[in-house]
Amino acid sequence: MxxxxxxxxxxxxxxxxxxxxxxxxxxxxxxxxxxxxxxxxxxxxxxxxxxxxxxxxxxxxxxxxxxxxxxxxxxxxxxxxxxxxxxxxxxxxxxxxxxxxxxxxxxxxxxxxxxxxxxxxxxAPATPQVSPKVSAAINAPASDAQRFVENLWPQATEAARTLNVPAHFLVGQAALETGWGKSELRTADGRPTYNLFNIKAGKGWTGATVDSATTEYENGVAQTRVERFRAYGSYAEAFQDYARLVQQSPRYAAAQGQGDAAAFAKALQAGGYATDPAYADKLTKVINGNTLRQGLVASAR
Structure with missing residues (x-):
């Protein structure tokens, strides 16, 4: 027909x-x-x-x-x-x-x-067995992914242009870090921090901050402790700060210009973006997973 x-x-x-x-x-x-x-x-x-x-x-x-x-x-x-x-x-x-x-x-x-x-x-290949937390990030409802993509796509596109990578790589990383926005860092009174990438506030950070419990790995062992994170005024600021961090730090030079999801994720982990030894594998699964794919398709209708 x-x-x-x-x-x-x-x-x-x-x-x-x-x-x-x-x-x-x-x-x-x-x-x-x-x-x-x-x-x-x-x-x-x-x-x-x-x-x-x-x-x-x-x-x-x-x-x-x-x-x-x-x-x-x-x-x-x-x-x-x-x-x-x-x-x-x-x-x-x-x-x-x-x-x-x-x-x-x-x-x-x-x-x-x-x-x-x-x-x-x-x-997409068949999704292998993963931990419940990562499984939730990979297999979230398509409606959650659609809303997440629609809210962030313009800002992700701008940041991706700066780093010369596909925009859905950044959306996928934000989804992993925040559970499709449901676990986004908030202030003590419940206000959003817009910190989609869980970027910590180091000594050089002069902006707003929020303290939150987080899981860090030392010698492969998970430990929970309180860390200080950056807080922004909007998602646009969050993406701009993330792009600036990756672009200006020599540690993440290999991530820039990447067109392969696995190589992008491995470059971030090699640069020390996260202490989780399985971070690159988790990020790759989210970027190449059906949930993000369905969210992109639904948001394009």
Whole structure:
């Protein structure tokens, strides 16, 4: 019915919208592919925003046509297998509609890997066993992830541009540090600190602070103690301070410009961002996890 989607064809999109209200296997497959196309388009846009735009040929016109090209590229990739998101959505929609599962084999996203960096949302593997706390960060409700992404995406994009990394890396780290915002540091009277990255207040910090209990690891052994953390006036300030910290500290030089989630996480841990010996592994799982992926897709609708 809609084997080929042209993002510039209004009639095709109207037909897709009409089909979304049908509960047939064909309409569900087409709808799932379009959702994945929207997600891929958002990833491409995020990647372009990390590239400096100061060349002689850069203008609003070139941005416009690049955007159109990315739209069509995302649609084509989704039609040819994508990153596996469409297949997952299709299975869920078929189950909700009481229809038998599709017979198609799971896709691997190999077509996307030939065009995008390895760190940009590959097909999600099965989530291994992790601790309850990290499991909650990885498998939070999609609605929580959607609200978190929508609230932070503009600020994350700006900070990511400074560090030349994908914006969803920073959203994922903020999600891990705060449990999708539910464990964000607060003052004694309950006011928010907006400290999304749990950055401590060292001797050089002259701004507001808040004391809070935290878990630190010494020689691999977890210990609870009270530390002093920075407090900000907004999420924008938090992202700006995080970007400044990573950009200006030689310890985190290897994290800048990273397009691979695991390499980004390992660079932060190697620089001493956290004392948890499993921090890089946990951060990678959140960045590449289904919860963040679903939140990005939902917020792009």
């Amino acid at each position: 809609m084997d080929q989607i042209n993002t510039l064809d209004v009639n095709a999109l109207i037909a897709l919208k009409r089909a979304a209200h049908e509960n047939t296997p064909e309409s569900i497959k087409a709808t799932a592919k379009q959702f994945e196309a929207l997600f891929l388009q958002m990833v491409l846009k995020s990647m372009r925003e990390t590239v400096p735009k100061d060349g002689m040929l850069d203008s609003e016109s070139t941005k416009f046509y690049e955007g159109l090209g990315d739209q069509q590229l995302a649609a084509v990739l989704a039609q040819r297998g994508g990153v596996g998101l469409a297949a997952s959505i299709e299975r869920q929609l078929l189950q909700q509609a009481g229809l038998p599962p599709a017979d198609a084999k799971p896709v691997t996203g190999s077509s996307l890997k030939s065009l995008l960096p390895s760190g940009v949302m590959p097909a």
